[in-house]
Amino acid sequence: MENQDIIKELITAYAMELETVQNYIAASTNLDGVRCEVIKNALSADIAEEMTHAQTLAARIKTIGGIVPGSLSLPRGQQSLQPLEDTTDVVGVIKGVIEAENGAIAQYNKIIKLSDGRDYVTQDMAITLLSGEEQHRREFIGFLKEYEKD
Numbered sequence: 001m002e003n004q005d006i007i008k009e010l011i012t013a014y015a016m017e018l019e020t021v022q023n024y025i026a027a028s029t030n031l032d033g034v035r036c037e038v039i040k041n042a043l044s045a046d047i048a049e050e051m052t053h054a055q056t057l058a059a060r061i062k063t064i065g066g067i068v069p070g071s072l073s074l075p076r077g078q079q080s081l082q083p084l085e086d087t088t089d090v091v092g093v094i095k096g097v098i099e100a101e102n103g104a105i106a107q108y109n110k111i112i113k114l115s116d117g118r119d120y121v122t123q124d125m126a127i128t129l130l131s132g133e134e135q136h137r138r139e140f141i142g143f144l145k146e147y148e149k150d
Helices: 004-030 037-063 090-115 120-149
Strands: none
Touching: 004 037, 004 090, 004 120, 037 090, 037 120, 090 120
């Protein structure tokens, strides 16, 4: 099948988005302290958007001839977003979010390049998703500046 390499990368992005949802739920629930509310609220708001990204990717995988995998077939690798022992470590969570966003940005750039000249619909979708990830990263870079200033 001519789209197998694109489908493989879409599945990787799909797995990353679902893992991000899981880790944002954990972080937005586990954080403690008076300084964490803004971050908890930002993560909670991003959960719905990340889930929409996963649904968009799943639809595209199916449309171009792939099979959307179930949970047992999806890799996990977001070490930096695993629950922290110190539930007041807001900076650790922020850095984990930035690292996860960097990973998503790299994956969408890979899909954009791979689909260039071959699958413009997938490329356009990846460009749109990339924009959202860049906005999330920018938001958390701003948070990091403020939290590290204290």
